Amino acid sequence: GSGAGASGGGSDAKIAFLMPDIASTRYELFDAPLFTAKMKELCSGCEVLYQNAAADPAKQQQQANSMLAQGVKAIVIDPVDSAAAASIVQAAQGQGVPVIAYDRPIPDKKADYYVSFDNEKIGKLIAQSLVDQLKATKATGGILQVNGSPTDAAAGLIKKGIHSAVDPSGLKLLAEFDTPGWAPPKAQEWVSGQITRFPNQIAGVVAANDGTGGATIAAFKAAGAKLPPVTGNDAELAALQRVISGDQYNTISKPIKIVADAAATIAHEFAKGNKPAGKTTLFDTPSELFTPTVVTRDNIAKVLREPGFAVKISDVCTAEYKAACTQLGLNS
């Protein structure tokens, strides 16, 4: 016992920041560095202990336990599995360490705080944006749905959100697929098969993240077929480039900096021994929710110019995309 839970001013506290996987790039590239930066800004003596569970809930539990052994003052966690994370909350709270659920909720065990944009909403937003576009262009045919990993709880939420937009839209859902491990080549192979199966009937594809979205686009290109609008999610660099070049219809930008900053602020409060109040309540937990922005060619210039947006315009507008950027008025 290294005095976990003992009161300290929070000026030299250790804070655990536990992320779920490396399959999507944001955690490693944005969430962790942004959170750490904000924490340094709030409290220069504090130390952020970052861990990534590589999609393994047992590993995440192990990481949380060793954080507790190190005497962290607060745990910020994006659970690999929301149900399994209940154990972590149980163990931490048992030792007087507050838990802040980040990105994904922990419905079964009351965390001390929840900061997020919700995944179900993300699914709904990307799908709705596509459905609107198809209706606007009076596209004929149906929709393909490329979901995330069948073993990933967050993917399940996104899938649910997508259905909530696609099912009532009146557009036919031709087929859907849970991509094992979110692996783009698997998505590509599946979409190739559907192009054969439904020649000239695919009006649009809802892909649950940018990796599978990119794979979908590659499948159409490789088949020499006409590319319908394809969605994405995460606003990763490569996807922004595809949106600019017109290959990908949309992606979604989560205000990661805002969320990371909020989480850091709240964690710091907890570390100081305070109990910050929630802006709202979700799953019986004081919560703060942020709304992500759907990015299409129409608003990408604006989004990219927003202060605090994680990706730099100069990185997006490389030689390859210069022309398209210029067209959108994105000259860096």
Add this chain to the structure above:
Amino acid sequence: MTTLQLRGIRKNFGAVAALTDVDLTVDAGQVVAVVGDNGAGKSTLVKVLSGVHAPDAGAIVFEGREVSIPGPAAAHKLGIATVFQDLALCENLNVIENLFLGQELGPFRLDDVAMEVRSWELLRQLSAKIPAVRLPVAALSGGQRQTVAIARSLLGDPKIIILDEPTAALGVAQTAEVLNLIDRLRQNGHGVIMISHNMADVRAVADQVVVLRLGRNNGVFDARGTSSEQLVAAITGADVTHRAGPVPTEGARQ
């Protein structure tokens, strides 16, 4: 009493006919030597008898009943113990473990002291020069391994013992012990089938000599009434006149 009789055994390996219509009879208390050139089919015959290979045709009669020997375990059950030419030892196990493989003392709580004592007894009986019985067989010399294989066949109480070139790797003293042993086995009423390329050994211990040539019977000889030269002639097929009329021996039909 005829313990074992093989009739018309045939075995093909792909395009090679290893055994064609082979007959063999062994009585209790009789030592039958099987001789033949390399590749004549002796070991194949042994393997058919010990359940390693299923014959393509032919019948096996054991103690008057026609039997099928679907596997080595079945052969053991009938009372047929075999020393294979390739020894069939487990190199990763030590001498004791190999000796008692499949017939350990105390199945749920091995009695390793009793097994070690018995091992030393058996090995001493065969004049084995093995420095330690807890060495893995991989660490033994060729002759030492062969001694282990022979010792193993003595462990149960088999009715028929088959020895496929048992003395090939043995030293002078060990060879003499094995020949003695065969004699003792005969006296105790066991049937013995011995395969050897050494005509002197064959004539010293066998009652009857069965010659195989290119997978076929090539005569049955009385060991005492036949010279080494006659046997060699039958083996190589050099002496056609002799091959035509092998001497039926008293041991052959009783």
Add this chain to the structure above:
Amino acid sequence: MTTLQLRGIRKNFGAVAALTDVDLTVDAGQVVAVVGDNGAGKSTLVKVLSGVHAPDAGAIVFEGREVSIPGPAAAHKLGIATVFQDLALCENLNVIENLFLGQELGPFRLDDVAMEVRSWELLRQLSAKIPAVRLPVAALSGGQRQTVAIARSLLGDPKIIILDEPTAALGVAQTAEVLNLIDRLRQNGHGVIMISHNMADVRAVADQVVVLRLGRNNGVFDARGTSSEQLVAAITGADVTHRAGPVPTEGARQ
């Protein structure tokens, strides 16, 4: 001319001292037999000479120069070819592939017709009874395999040929061919080391007989001037008086 000399070779395997201060000399055109009981250390000596085991102590002098033999490839390079007691064949390869292993004709475009022709020649020369050379070695009988191993050692043009119990599994005719072969090798000026448990064979072809007992030298004998009984006595250590004073032979020092 002394081709090969071993001095004070020592090799331990864990707690077992397999070789202790062993000396051996082989001249060109000389056949030296190494005899000894099972486990006497003969094969270990062979393995030291052929680069399989590194000795723990001692010197190897080859054609007047002290050499070290760090591996089998080095032994091949020196001109030492070996037939191992365990044959060391690859069971998954066929007869031709085993014969030419490491010395294939046409490294970038194998000449399989030439290799097959040469294989049949070699095998015929040894009176081998092998039905087909494209069979994997796993499908050969014990004697057939041994013939393949012997044939292989004749492929290069070695200066010293070591045969570890080369006739153990061979038939009568094949054994005679191998003994002939050894004689021819001697006449062509090769040095031959032969290991055997058969005193008749040893006395028939060897010039000199080196006896090992429990890993130590136990006398060097002139093959022609020594009876089988004397050799056996030295091997088993039965005749202590004889062991004390082995007969130094003319072949031993030249």
Add this chain to the structure above:
Amino acid sequence: MTATDLTDERLRPTSGARGAATALLDRVRAGELGMVPVMAGLLVICVVLQILNPIFLSSTNLVNLLMECVPVGIIALGIVCVLLVGQIDLSVGSISGLCAAITAILFVKEGWPAWLAVLVSLAAGAAIGLLYGQIFNRIGIPTFVITLAGLLSFLGLQLKTLGAIGSINLPFDSGLVEFAQLRFVPAWLSYVFVLLAAGALFVAGFRHAVKRRAANLSARSLRFLLVRSCVLAAGLGFAAWYLNRTRGIGWMFVLFVALALALHYALTSTKWGKAMYAVGGNVEAARRAGINVRLIYVSAFTICTTLAAFGGILGAARLAAANQASGGGDVNLNAIAAAVIGGTSLFGGRGTAFAAVLGMLVIQAISSGLTLLSLDSSYRFLVTGVVLLLAVGVDSLARRTRASHGRG
């Protein structure tokens, strides 16, 4: 009179100080030290990790570490069995996930008593092993392929079983979860265990020695037996004391050790165990010795899949949840790696039950040690790989010596 087994002239003396020293040197050079090099490897990485972060060897962290070993460690015990007979099982992850799901459904959704839910899940695990054995024995499909098919099929079944629910929480106050999270051996009892272990080792050794001497075989001296037991008592006693400074030794870890001991006994001291090694070393020789080779394969698979089920259930209990990802991730790879790191051969015929325990400790130590360092994922992966090589390198160098001494 010299003991029967020490009469050979070629044996170099091992008695007396001088002889003992030579013997030890021989054994070191011949690489016959069994688990010692792996332990050395473990020690090396512990030192390195402790230097990197002083919390690593803290009592709290070690308590966690031991508990975290258990689920995959138990699966690794089963893997040792299939590797011993020269086969492999790629599906232990899926099986563990499926059986975790079955337990959770029966226990939570259907309201069955925990013991019954666990029993049924274990039976399901065993049934899979029986099935594997039949397919292997009858059709002869390589086990790599059979268990790859199993990996896929049972993942499918797991998803199907969990159905729309996806993820099921096991109640924290259920015995199952408490056992896996909160039940620790009382300090006094842990010392009793230590004394019992040391005492049992001594008594067994002593009785064996007496029996050997009676049969005129060499035997260990009383002094050696006493010293050995005292060393064990001191070592275990210290470990227990250190762990007892915080929460102590989890019952779940005790269960793991008990299973390992049971498997060790079965492998070394029963007819079945010898048959396992024989089949792995030379299956044809085993068959010719009259061993029922098919039965041995079936037993190996069944033990493996049953233990996989058990590991999965305990994993779910520790996590207090079963979900679609249970048994995924690197469960397969870690379980096989633990066995191999501990010195089990992928080619069959070599390995021990303790290999799984030690190998799992190595893997878990690395994982836990790196968890304590705040590293980028990229560095973490990199360092994990390097440390793994380091740990196993020590063992391999020792074995290497053995190989060059002519012992495959």
Add this chain to the structure above:
Amino acid sequence: MTATDLTDERLRPTSGARGAATALLDRVRAGELGMVPVMAGLLVICVVLQILNPIFLSSTNLVNLLMECVPVGIIALGIVCVLLVGQIDLSVGSISGLCAAITAILFVKEGWPAWLAVLVSLAAGAAIGLLYGQIFNRIGIPTFVITLAGLLSFLGLQLKTLGAIGSINLPFDSGLVEFAQLRFVPAWLSYVFVLLAAGALFVAGFRHAVKRRAANLSARSLRFLLVRSCVLAAGLGFAAWYLNRTRGIGWMFVLFVALALALHYALTSTKWGKAMYAVGGNVEAARRAGINVRLIYVSAFTICTTLAAFGGILGAARLAAANQASGGGDVNLNAIAAAVIGGTSLFGGRGTAFAAVLGMLVIQAISSGLTLLSLDSSYRFLVTGVVLLLAVGVDSLARRTRASHGRG
């Protein structure tokens, strides 16, 4: 005069209609049919999948299927090499991902010419194999552990290489991507290839037969050679015609076949190839035959890792992107499974280059066939497992016969 190789009295006649029939029956019963049973398995699942979904055997789908085989298929070629020498490589996925990342960085970010970027990546792949070989030869760590460490380390390096970017698009109009997606053999050229293949087979067979007859060895009859070439021409010609009904045969697939043929030649017709089989069959015998065993291991690893790099690059080209997930998922498992399904032994010494091609076709056919059915994930996994067993079962039953005929 009887040919030298047919003089033995025990050989049963194989000439004449009767003899040929007996010989064929012998070969069927002895399981000596090489790739035929695997092909039969492939056929069985094709029929099943076609019944389930009539699009499966459509020209478009087969065109896709062949292209999709290539990246992992090329990796499987390398796996065959390491399996042949009795080793394993678990890290091909990571290596392919790392090298895809290197290519993308150099080509897209640094603006190097594609060929140079590819070359440097291949060199990186080769360097990894050299490193593995050194560690294995010098320290003797089991390759399972070495490559497990590699799996982790190179995944770390891949993440590091992609760094802040995470995912890189390869431009659709670059030669690399076009090669992997859009370049197909013109119809006329495909028929030329077919004729060339059949012609080459005939000429080679004929010259060989002449040479054998001159050496008084048995040789294949002119009629047999002619029929064989015609059958090949007809088979390939039909396949080409069918594929040419839509887009035809991708150049990338041609590259795959060319690599497989090259490896086949190297394994069967060079000194190196014989040494590979020898080392895998009995490494001690190979060493005693004077083969440089260490060099053989190094060559096997280097070929494997280089081909893994190549497969990774082509995979990225086909996806038109390199990212953190490149080489992840089941690349490792599928590459090894392809080799094993094609009949390569995990124990070394048995396998062919074509095993990788056929095994990959089996895997891809199952995957593609199920892709065309709208199944739940759970059923998809389940069915994949079952169909895999079915496909390999045919082959195993044939091999089983061989084993019972005494041919390990």
